Amino acid sequence: MDSTEPLRDRARAIFQAGLAAADPAAAVTRALAGHPPPRGQRLILAVGKAARRMAGAALDTLGSCETIVVTNDENAADLPGALVLAAGHPVPDARGAAAAARVLDRLARLQPGDEVLALISGGGSALLPAPVAGVSLADKVQVNRLLLASGADIIRMNLVRQNLSRIKGGGLVRAAHPARVVALILSDVVGDDLRAIASGPTVAPLGDAAAARAICRAHGIWDALPPAVRAHLDQDRALPPVPAADNRLIGSNALSVAAMAQAAPGAVVAAQPLTGDVEQAAARILAAGPGPGVWLWGGETTVTLRGQGRGGRNQELALRIAQGARWPGPWAFLSAGTDGRDGPTEAAGALVDAGTCARIAAAGLDLADHLARNDSNPALAAAGDLLVTGGTGTNVADLQVLVLGS
8 A cells, every 4th residue: 555545544534524523504503502583583594605504404493484595506405495596606696696686675674573594604705796886796796806816815805895795794784674683604714703704794894995995906906996896995985884783603714623633633733824825825834844743724825816727725735735845754735625615626625645746747747837827726636636525515714634654
């Protein structure tokens, strides 16, 4: 047996432990134990990549009630007792806009004594687009594409999105008033800032138009924004207040990292989340060791696109580790998104080892060239190192596992 294979198996098992800890159904069931009925009607509104599983658990726990689920295509299976709507992700589409209009119309008809149980998970930013007046869906799509390619982190991206939306940044709570809003939130954001998760539909916004302008200029995309977007962000206006909501965090990246540590006794858990540009993140990981042992990270990196290749942040990070690794013994490194999707690819991420570079070269590919073009997916596919999980029905950002042998 290849001496690397047991290390690869161990990395997979540790990652699976982290994934299991992010199970959205179990988290919702725990959070709703003893939840009292409202005086009026209850509306369950589930939005995000984990929306269907969260809604299913809520219906099992609370019983039948009106339920709307908005999620991405991969997770949009039928759910008895619920209206399941599929929408575009990561780029918003007309289906998402239609779903948002339907949701806003329903929220507008709520009465005092009614309750909205909002089940929120990562991906909600793209799945429920409701542009402000004067800004079109096409404008928002262009903004989204620019932000995704800019290297901005999720908090900065969502601040900009909030300023262009009627739902984000507390808009859902405003639309539901005077009904009570209870939000169960599965965090895909490092640090668990509720204002940034799915662009914070049930909490106050991250910042105003001036802050959004500053972000767009700092990341070099201001001049490329659609004219209607620039015109809207150029208007400084007081942000309307957000009525109080009961917001509860029920799952996060940190909890999944802790579960991985339980599955790997003695593992070294990084003191700080893995964030920032993938090249800098790779340097942090390459400083681990020299081993033997297990090192664990969680977080979410960013990629500044310089080419037209195919890949994602986890795949590019893994490929950079393969390129730069100098550990003396066998090793395996896994980096993957807990939602099962890394960028616009079929992979959740990658699992590389000391033989990855040789396998890529044997396939006639130039690793450095693929990295320069942000084209990690074909190189990793040639090495047999893509990690494909399919849609997981959850989303708590990314997890990384390094296993060093002796």
